[in-house]
């Protein structure tokens with residue numbers, strides 16, 4: 001098979017003329033930021049997932065920071081999350097002074113294991129941040145049950161899972177607060193952007209205040225005049241712009257197409273690798289309908305991952321690895337986390353390989369990837 005001349009990245013955005021026009025229209029309007037598009041986008045996302053409220057942020061990490069603030073996490077509080085995630089799922093706890101506790105993953109779904117969560121609960125535990133890794137929802141019924149028993153807040157990191165379903169319920173209705181990211185590799189994009197959805201009016205108000213300098217929209221009294229406002233908390237400037245919100249609204253129109261194409265590609269991979277014992281395909285839980293943000297395989301122990309990685313990259317196939325266990329990063333090592341604390345996560349990481357998946361991959365691209373990968377692993 002001849003080497004492909006284009007590079008197939010593991011993920012990328014799809015932006016069409018409608019998206020471009022939507023942004024240009026905002027550039028010609030009165031508001032580049034703090035205009036009407038933000039609320040329109042928030043309402044559209046809330047409606048799409050079936051949540052009461054949504055608060056848009058400048059990015060998903062800022063949104064997670066806001067959720068930790070709204071949940072009242074602070075110094076001395078422990079928050080449990082998975083090590084197989086992007087560092088932001090844990091870093092947000094550090095931003096508010098909390099302590100991150102890592103619970104091991106399920107060997108089959110690669111999502112946080114609720115039994116492992118229970119083992120890590122102490123009198124200081126305040127919240128759980130499950131991550132819908134690859135777009136497959138975490139085991140939210142079980143996690144909510146544990147949370148209820150111990151009076152914990154659940155903040156779902158749905159950066160990968162906009163549009164995904166769990167037992168016929170959409171992600172966004174399964175936790176106290178759910179975060180979605182709109183980074184270009186995520187299900188839909190606003191360039192940078194994130195959002196929290198919730199049904200809780202108190203969280204909603206706190207998120208709004210936190211996003212905009214800690215300023216409350218206080219109704220002014222007659223003696224005060226309409227310049228008056230109060231800063232009641234130490235907030236940030238984490239606002240999304242109208243340019244981003246307009247792009248997000250336009251992108252949301254295409255989410256069904258995006259998700260269907262991702263599912264088609266995942267299906268092609270599953271079928272191609274079904275009879276290849278050296279490649280373990282990702283296990284989906286009964287009733288789970290993944291958003292397929294990532295397609296992860298596990299390579300057999302006898303295969304050198306770095307060797308396959310390099311050979312695939314040489315063929316212009318943008319394989320990747322998601323993720324290095326978060327506590328392996330020097331920042332967390334310096335805080336005292338030891339290697340070996342989550343055995344399944346580390347075993348998973350040693351053999352993991354990310355294959356490209358995004359809506360603009362053609363069937364021929366997918367075939368090029370599967371044919372080459374199978375040839376490589378069978379040469380061992």
Ligand SMILES: *Cc1c(COP(=O)(O)O)cnc(C)c1O
Nearest residue numbers: 059060061086088089159181183
């Ligand atoms: C992308 C991502 C984030 C952070 O989102 P940004 O919008 O890039 O800040 C958080 N958690 C996970 C799992 C992610 O993949």
